[in-house]
Amino acid sequence: MRTVFPRGKDEYFLNKSEAMDFLGALNIENIKIEPDRLHVSNDGKLIYIDFLDKRIRQLPVRESFLYKLLKWYSFPAHQLRLLDIETVTSLLNDYLLAMKNKYVNVKIENGEALTITSERFTEVEDVELLKKINGDSIDSIYFTDYETSIRTKTQFKVIPFPEDEFGVGLNIVNSETGFKAFQINNYLLRYVCSNGSYVKDHEDDIKLSHYDLFRQDAFSLLEHKMRSVNDKADQISSKIKAADHVISVEKIKEVNKEIQRKLGIELLKGLILSDRQMTMYELFNIITDRAKDFPMYQRILLERIGGQLLN
Numbered sequence: 001m002r003t004v005f006p007r008g009k010d011e012y013f014l015n016k017s018e019a020m021d022f023l024g025a026l027n028i029e030n031i032k033i034e035p036d037r038l039h040v041s042n043d044g045k046l047i048y049i050d051f052l053d054k055r056i057r058q059l060p061v062r063e064s065f066l067y068k069l070l071k072w073y074s075f076p077a078h079q080l081r082l083l084d085i086e087t088v089t090s091l092l093n094d095y096l097l098a099m100k101n102k103y104v105n106v107k108i109e110n111g112e113a114l115t116i117t118s119e120r121f122t123e124v125e126d127v128e129l130l131k132k133i134n135g136d137s138i139d140s141i142y143f144t145d146y147e148t149s150i151r152t153k154t155q156f157k158v159i160p161f162p163e164d165e166f167g168v169g170l171n172i173v174n175s176e177t178g179f180k181a182f183q184i185n186n187y188l189l190r191y192v193c194s195n196g197s198y199v200k201d202h203e204d205d206i207k208l209s210h211y212d213l214f215r216q217d218a219f220s221l222l223e224h225k226m227r228s229v230n231d232k233a234d235q236i237s238s239k240i241k242a243a244d245h246v247i248s249v250e251k252i253k254e255v256n257k258e259i260q261r262k263l264g265i266e267l268l269k270g271l272i273l274s275d276r277q278m279t280m281y282e283l284f285n286i287i288t289d290r291a292k293d294f295p296m297y298q299r300i301l302l303e304r305i306g307g308q309l310l311n
Contacts, residue, residue: 003085004045005063006112008145012296016135022143023127029108032119035099038106040092042085047092049106049113061113064145064177065106068115069095071179107177114145115177122213123176132219133226139169142296146179148172149300152226154189158233160240166190168236170229172222181207182218184225186232188240188307190285239310243280252283255305259287262301263294284309 013019039050048058073095107114126148142149154167171187208218256268284306291302
């Protein structure tokens with residue numbers, strides 16, 4: 001599908017104040033409307049959403065709006081490349097007409113349709129999350145149209161092996177557009193080479209769906225995790241030590257396949273062809289080291305895959 005979308009958010013900040021200024025400058029509007037009062041059209045390049053309410057208006061849609069509406073009916077997004085813009089427009093209109101919701105919410109950002117959510121969706125606003133985090137504890141903040149990633153500084157050290165130190169912090173994931181559940185994972189930074197990774201805490205692994213969510217539950221989880229991050233240091237150190245075992249080439253192929261599915265690249269092809277033995281810990285370090293060469297959104301995906309190897 002040859003379609004042009006307005007440029008979405010892809011913003012990276014190293015301090016809270018700049019991120020807050022960025023969010024404050026966004027022109028946000030939420031429109032509650034019956035789905036049968038919405039219509040999708042196109043001009044051959046851009047896709048538009050038409051609001052057929054008291055004042056008819058037409059706004060361009062971002063890629064995130066398209067994918068969110070397709071996600072509503074579990075449409076396989078990779079098949080979009082097989083469809084022309086007229087077919088996609090017709091498909092989206094059929095989806096809107098099929099909706100049983102009394103109302104939907106269309107979120108507008110700077111005059112462009114950002115997402116569409118049901119009346120059951122509870123938005124946890126990024127600005128409210130940032131207000132609850134001490135600015136001095138924030139390492140980085142990354143915004144896209146799909147998710148927000150807030151990473152805290154790694155203040156607590158673990159030393160699983162001699163002269164191999166890791167810092168432990170938190171990564172807070174939120175999505176104002178409904179693509180991700182609210183969740184908080186441990187973040188590891190290997191000091192010797194600045195490799196990063198995201199590691200789940202299975203004893204306290206909680207994802208809060210934005211649907212039928214009591215907003216305060218998200219803020220309570222944040223406060224709990226901020227208080228208890230240091231308590232997880234020994235557990236994380238044990239996970240790293242447990243990864244120091246030889247793995248099969250089949251395991252490397254399995255991980256390479258997951259990377260290819262998510263990023264479209266064969267990151268580990270050379271390792272597979274070399275057929276040399278390596279440990280899970282070595283594979284973890286190779287993936288997180290190579291992740292630093294990619295754009296931020298791809299780097300985060302690779303660091304998450306790397307962190308999964310320690311679970």
